[in-house]
Amino acid sequence: MRGILEERQTRSYLAFILLLAAAMVAAACLLGWRQTDRMRALYFQWEGRVSSGLLGEGVEPAVIARAFAGTEVTAEGERFLLQAGYTEETTPLWLLPDLYEAGVRQVGGQAAVFGGLSLLLLMGTLLFLGRRQRLYERAAEVMGEYAGGNFSRHLPRNERGTLFQMFASAEQLATALQARSQARQAEKEMMKETLSDISHQLKTPLSALFMYMEIMEGEPEEPSVVREFSGKALKALERIQELIQTLLKVARLDAGAVAFEKEDWPVGQLAGEAAEQLLDRARKEEKQLLLQGEERSHLVCDRSWMREALSNLIKNALDHTDPGGIIRVRWEESPAMLRIFVEDNGHGIPPEDIHFIFRRFYRSSRSSDREGCGLGLPLAKSVIEGQGGVIQVESRPGRGSRFIISFPGFGTEAASGGQVTKL
Missing domain, CATH: 1.10.287.130 (Signal transduction histidine kinase, dimerisation/phosphotransfer (DHp) domain)
Known part of the structure; x- marks a missing residue:
């Protein structure tokens, strides 16, 4: 009920019904009052006629007054009326012309008043139903467009109910x-x-x-x-x-088909295994691989997938570093998180490319002479984020890049520096 009363159209219609009902009650009271007043006047005329007739027949005024003041219907009076041929069933209305005329006027007035109010009720109801019908038609039209894939229009809103x-x-x-x-x-x-x-x-x-x-x-x-x-x-x-x-x-x-088997692993071991896979290549290309961090640092992760992610980041650094360059993998802890950095002093990433490097198959126009399919960085990002981490990149063209992997909740006490290992 509360939901119905919250609708503006329904409230307006109910207010209209209440006003119409009040008008009907007022009309009924007015007609009843007028009928009572008219009947009083007719009764007075009837008493005048009877008085005139009795006085003309020589009946004493005191007798007539006592008769009008009487309140009882006696058996003699009823027998007299029966002998005269007057009963409630047989007395024709036309014998009382004033009463008949008043009754006709009363019925006509009531029919006119209540007929008009009923017509007003019908018109108000049709108006209310017409508005509702237009509302339903509009809603059906919009829903039909939704079904067809067009979502540019909206259903009626900003109303309550x-x-x-x-x-x-x-x-x-x-x-x-x-x-x-x-x-x-x-x-x-x-x-x-x-x-x-x-x-x-x-x-x-x-x-x-x-x-x-x-x-x-x-x-x-x-x-x-x-x-x-x-x-x-x-x-x-x-x-x-x-x-x-x-x-x-x-x-x-x-597809979410990978269930990461997380265990506690030393970060140094993870970084070492990832770098070891590319050590021969680094030596052939005359590049250095350095590991730096605290031995006590640990990370709960899937060893195989995390090694894959770090390996891809190191490979990317090798791809964009000239002979004599340095690739550094270091890690540090703070009370809030563990962070792993993969840094190089290579070519850097052009500003126009830095926002797209994690997109699949994306390759800068400046790397057209290098082999690669453009999937290493997106794979590393998916692995890291799938295990609750975040990866970011910072770069200065001509001076190198730094990839930052953050794992909130794995930090202990703040640590910096650590042992540097050259591979």
């Missing part, structure tokens, strides 16, 4: 459907872009592989040629394998 609460709930549902529709469209676009990028990434090594195989097939008797291009073919296959494996890992992370 059960009906408008239902409209608000439907609006929330439409908003959720719109968000889901946009998400699906974004997924389709992302899938389209991903397939295009995968096709582009596979096209180069596959083309090179076919070319190498054709060269070896054309010169099978030249061992040096076979050795050279078989090595190149092997590298192309390794690149294809790396791309496919990385894509599978990213897909598993996106």
Whole structure:
């Protein structure tokens, strides 16, 4: 009931009904008062006629006065009326013309008043129902557009009441459907872009592989040629394998199919294992890998996935550092968190690229001469965030980059410095 009374249209209609009911009561009282006044006048006229008739017949005035003052109906009086032919059932109304005329006027007046009020009630009800019908038609039209995927219009709102609460709930549902529709469209676009990028990434090594195989097939008797291009073919296959494996890992992370098996691990061990995988490459490219941090620092994480994330960050640093460069992995603790830094003194990231480096397959135009599929950094970000961490990047072009991994809640007491290990 409270919800109904909160609706403005319903309140207006109920107020109209109450006013109409009050008007009917007032009209009934007025008509009753007028009828009583008219009956008093008719009774006075009737007494005058009877008095005149009795006086004309020689009846004493005192007798007439006593007769009018009487309040009892005697048996003699009833027998007299019966003998004269007057009863309640048989007395014709036309014998009392004044009373008949007053009755006709009274019925006509009541019919006019209550007929007018009833017509007003009918018009008010039709107006109320018409407004409701337009409201329902508008809501049905908007909901039909929602069903067709058009969310530009809105249901009636900014009102109170059960009906408008239902409209608000439907609006929330439409908003959720719109968000889901946009998400699906974004997924389709992302899938389209991903397939295009995968096709582009596979096209180069596959083309090179076919070319190498054709060269070896054309010169099978030249061992040096076979050795050279078989090595190149092997590298192309390794690149294809790396791309496919990385894509599978990213897909598993996106689908939520990875259950991180978290255990307590020393940060130094994690960093050392990640760097060890790239140590040979660093030596060949004449670059230094340094580890720095407190031995007591520990992190609860999935060892395999965390090693993968750190390895990708170190590999990215190697990709963008010239011979003689230094890649440093260090970690430090504060009372609030543990932070791991992967730093280099390489080329740095151009300002126009720094906001896109965690996007899949994104590669700067300045890195076109370097191998890579653009999945290492997005994979590292997914792994770190999947375990409750946050990754950020700072960079100055020409002076190097620094990736900062933060794990809130793993810090102990503040620590700085620590042992530096050169790999």
